[in-house]
Amino acid sequence: MDKTIQQLLDLSDRIYGLQDARLYDLGDLFYYHQKWLLRYIDDKKNQRLDKSVEKLLVSLAWYFAIISSFGIDLQKMLEIRYSYKCPFCLGIPCDCQKNKKRQSQKTGRPVSGNPKDLINWQKVIGKIYPNESTEFRNLEILRHQDIFHQSFRRFRQASGKKNMHEIEIACVDYFVELLKVANNLEIDLATEFSKFFSNGCFVCHKSPCECFYSE
Ligand SMILES: [Zn+2]
Ligand SMILES: [Zn+2]
16 A cells, blocks of 8 residues: 555654654744745746755655644544545535635535545545646645644634644645645655655654754
C-alpha cells in the first residue's frame, strides 16, 4: 500500500519532533509554516518548479508539527468530512462558487471514497475540486492559511470551554487546500515527501535534526 498520512506524520516526527518540542512554541510553528509557504509561492511564480515543490514539502513538515502537537487524527477527519463530497455544497464536483454560502451541511449521501493512503485521498479531492488555475490556487491557499491560523488563536484565547472539534475541522479543511495545491502541481505528495526526507533533515541530514533552526 502507498504511504498513509500517519506514516508521513511519523517520518516528520522522527526527524523534527524532538527539536520542535525543545525550540518552538505554537506561534513559531505557524510562522515557519507560513514562511515556507510564501517561499513556495515565490518560486512557483518565478517558474522555479523543482525548488517550489521542495519549499512546499518543508512547509508541509511544519504543518505536520502543528498537527502532531495537537494530536489531530487527519485520516479520521478526512473520512468524516470528505468521503466523496464537498462538505459545504455536498457536490462532486464542488458547486460552492454558485451557491456562495459556505457552511457545511449534514449529508445522507453514502460514503463512496474512503481511502487509507494519501495518494488516493489526493485523487478523491481532485474529483471533488477539479480544474482550478495555479494563480487562483496560490492566492486561495494564503487565505485558507489565515483561516487555519485564526482558528488556533481563537482556541488558545477562548476563556472557559475550548472547542476542539473546531480545531479538527480547521486542520482537515486546510489539509484539503494543501492537497489541492499538490494536485495543481501534479505531484504525488506522499512520494515526494518521503523522498525529500529519506535521509533525515533536508539541511543537516540527521534524524533527529540537529540544525537548531531559528530565523
Ligand atoms: Zn462545494
Ligand atoms: Zn537539520
